[in-house]
Amino acid sequence: EVQLVESGGGLVQPGGSLRLSCAASGFTFSSYVMSWVRQAPGKGLEWVSAISGSGDITYYADSVKGRFTISRDNSKNTLYLQMNSLRAGDTAVYYCATIGESSGYYVGLFDYWGQGTLVTVSS
Amino acid sequence: EIVLTQSPATLSLSPGERATLSCRASQSISRYLAWYQQKPGQAPRLLIYDASNRATGIPARFSGSGSGTDFTLTISSLEPEDFAVYYCQQRSNWPPLTFGGGTKVEIK
Numbered sequence A: 001e002v003q004l005v006e007s008g009g010g011l012v013q014p015g016g017s018l019r020l021s022c023a024a025s026g027f028t029f030s031s032y033v034m035s036w037v038r039q040a041p042g043k044g045l046e047w048v049s050a051i052s053g054s055g056d057i058t059y060y061a062d063s064v065k066g067r068f069t070i071s072r073d074n075s076k077n078t079l080y081l082q083m084n085s086l087r088a089g090d091t092a093v094y095y096c097a098t099i100g101e102s103s104g105y106y107v108g109l110f111d112y113w114g115q116g117t118l119v120t121v122s123s
Numbered sequence B: 001e002i003v004l005t006q007s008p009a010t011l012s013l014s015p016g017e018r019a020t021l022s023c024r025a026s027q028s029i030s031r032y033l034a035w036y037q038q039k040p041g042q043a044p045r046l047l048i049y050d051a052s053n054r055a056t057g058i059p060a061r062f063s064g065s066g067s068g069t070d071f072t073l074t075i076s077s078l079e080p081e082d083f084a085v086y087y088c089q090q091r092s093n094w095p096p097l098t099f100g101g102g103t104k105v106e107i108k
Helices: none
Strands: A003-007 A009-011 A018-025 A033-039 A045-051 A058-060 A070-071 A078-084 A092-101 A119-123 B004-007 B008-012 B019-025 B033-038 B045-049 B062-067 B070-075 B085-090 B103-107
Touching: A003 A092, A018 A033, A018 A092, A018 A119, A033 A070, A033 A078, A045 A070, A045 A078, A045 A092, A058 A070, A078 A092, B004 B085, B019 B033, B019 B085, B019 B103, B033 B062, B033 B070, B045 B062, B070 B085
Parallel strands: A009 A119, B008 B103
Antiparallel strands: A003 A018, A018 A078, A033 A045, A033 A092, A045 A058, A070 A078, A092 A119, B004 B019, B019 B070, B033 B045, B033 B085, B062 B070, B085 B103
């Protein structure tokens, strides 16, 4: 059974930093492209970032480029999101998700999701 | 960036009725469109991929159609558990991966 468990959310002041983690199990983690998606309170889904299976290729939404860094440790089956220079607009539930096997046909399809972790940016 | 526009924003229907949800892309995305269902306090769940393919375990009352720029999600007969928010998402041209704004299906 595929499981994705996020952690690391919490309350942080504007300008602060936070690192999210996503522990994966039940599948060959290193074979999958992984992604972060966020959802502000009462709002829709916003794609944040993605990373290739090997970790050598990364993608970011313009809204977080230069502030957030996605990474992964395939030896620990864990995905990370380092968030710096946080703003009130970054307040959201952050989900990690699989988006297909590397070099597979379904890259970009969100097939498995974690339960999310809430990040609140406020003074 | 490909923009996805969903309509209507809210659909008020009774159990047993048919629901028709629309998603329009700002440019052609072939059939690279997916639909997700989200219930309060839960993560989204994949329903339909590549416009018309049901994901594993999704009931047959859910169907998708369309290609190019216009897509439809149909729920043939609403069950109580189907009242939720539905999002479309494209993977034709990314980054960025983009979602529509969502359609809330509520009980009339």
